[in-house]
Amino acid sequence: MHWPPCREGDAIGNLASPALSLGTLLADYDIEAIVETGVGHGGSMKHALSLGRPLVYFGCDCDPEAIRICKEMVPNAILSQTDSVSFLRNLLAEPQPFAMPALWFLDAHFGAHEDAWPLLAELDLIAACKPNVDRDVIVVDDIRCIADEANPRYWPGELGAPYVRSEHAWAEYTAPFIKTHTVHVRLEDEGYLLLLPRITGAERGPQ
Ligand SMILES: C[S@@+](CC[C@H](N)C(=O)[O-])C[C@H]1O[C@@H](n2cnc3c(N)ncnc32)[C@H](O)[C@@H]1O
Numbered sequence: 001m002h003w004p005p006c007r008e009g010d011a012i013g014n015l016a017s018p019a020l021s022l023g024t025l026l027a028d029y030d031i032e033a034i035v036e037t038g039v040g041h042g043g044s045m046k047h048a049l050s051l052g053r054p055l056v057y058f059g060c061d062c063d064p065e066a067i068r069i070c071k072e073m074v075p076n077a078i079l080s081q082t083d084s085v086s087f088l089r090n091l092l093a094e095p096q097p098f099a100m101p102a103l104w105f106l107d108a109h110f111g112a113h114e115d116a117w118p119l120l121a122e123l124d125l126i127a128a129c130k131p132n133v134d135r136d137v138i139v140v141d142d143i144r145c146i147a148d149e150a151n152p153r154y155w156p157g158e159l160g161a162p163y164v165r166s167e168h169a170w171a172e173y174t175a176p177f178i179k180t181h182t183v184h185v186r187l188e189d190e191g192y193l194l195l196l197p198r199i200t201g202a203e204r205g206p207q
Contacts, residue, residue: 013141015044015105019188020139023051025103029137029197030204032056033100035091037084037122038108042070045077056100060087062111084108085118085125092129099131107141110163117145117165120173127176134180135204138195143185146170153191 015022015036025031026048032055034048039059048055057077061067067081080087084106091098104126110116119140127133143153145163148170173193174183181195 013189014040014047014107015139016047017186017189017192019186019192020194022048022103023053025137026051026053026055028201029101029103029135030201031101031103031137033058033098033102034105035059035088035098035102036105036107037087038106038111039070039079040066040107042066042073044105044107045070045074049074058091058098060084060108062108083111083118085121088122088125092125097129097131101132101135102130103137103139105139105141109142109145116162117167120168123173123176127180133177134199135197137197138177138181138193140173140193140195141190143191143193146173152185153187 034055034057036044036057036059039045039061045057045059049057057074058079059070059077060080060082061070062081062083064081067079070077070079080090106119106122108118108122123138126136126138130136143151144155144158145165146168147154147164147166150170174195177183177195180199181197184194184196186192186194
C-alpha cells in the first residue's frame with residue numbers, strides 16, 4: 001500500500017509548504033537538527049538545507065530507492081534505510097541518545113512495512129526518550145487521515161479506505177506532549193499537526 005508518488009520539490013505536503021514557515025520555526029526555537037521519517041525523494045530535505053542555516057539532517061525511509069536518491073542529493077545527510085520506529089529507537093537509544101535541539105518531521109505512512117500507520121509509536125518514543133524534548137518542535141504531516149471529530153483537519157468523505165485511520169483518538173496523538181507543548185493545526189495541504197514548545201526563549205537560555 002503506497003501513497004501516490006512524492007514529487008521532488010513539491011511545495012505542498014512537505015516542509016517547503018508556506019503553511020509551516022520553516023525558516024521562522026528554525027530561528028525561533030534555535031533548532032540545530034532536523035529528523036525526518038519518510039524522506040521520500042528529498043523535497044523537504046532540499047528545502048530545509050537551502051535556508052542557509054547550519055543543520056544536521058537525519059532521515060529514514062523504508063524504500064531503498066528513496067534513500068539512494070537522497071544520498072546522492074545530500075551526501076552529508078545521515079540517512080537510514082529502515083522503518084521509522086526502528087530508526088527512532090536507534091537514534092534515541094541509551095546510553096547516548098540524540099540530544100540536539102531538533103525539529104521532527106513525521107511523514108512515514110503507508111509504506112511497504114507492515115506497520116502502515118506508526119505515528120503514535122513515533123510520538124510516544126520521541127516524548128519518552130528525547131533529552132530536552134520540551135525545546136523541540138514536532139511537525140506531523142497528513143493529519144487529514146486521523147478520523148476523529150476532534151481533529152479540525154478531518155473532513156469526512158475526503159479520503160476513503162485505507163487512508164482513513166480510526167484506531168486512535170485525536171487526543172491520543174497530542175497527549176504525549178500536552179504538558180510541554182502547545183497544539184496547533186494547519187489546515188493547508190494534507191494537514192499538519194504542529195507541537196510548539198511552551199518554554200520561552202528566555203527560559204531556554206543562551207545557546
Ligand atoms: C510522502 S513521502 C515523503 C515525502 C518527504 N517527507 C518530503 O517531505 O519531501 C512518504 C515516504 O515515507 C516512506 N515510508 C512510509 N512508511 C514508512 C515507514 N513505516 N518507515 C519508513 N518510511 C516509510 C515511503 O517510502 C515514502 O518515501
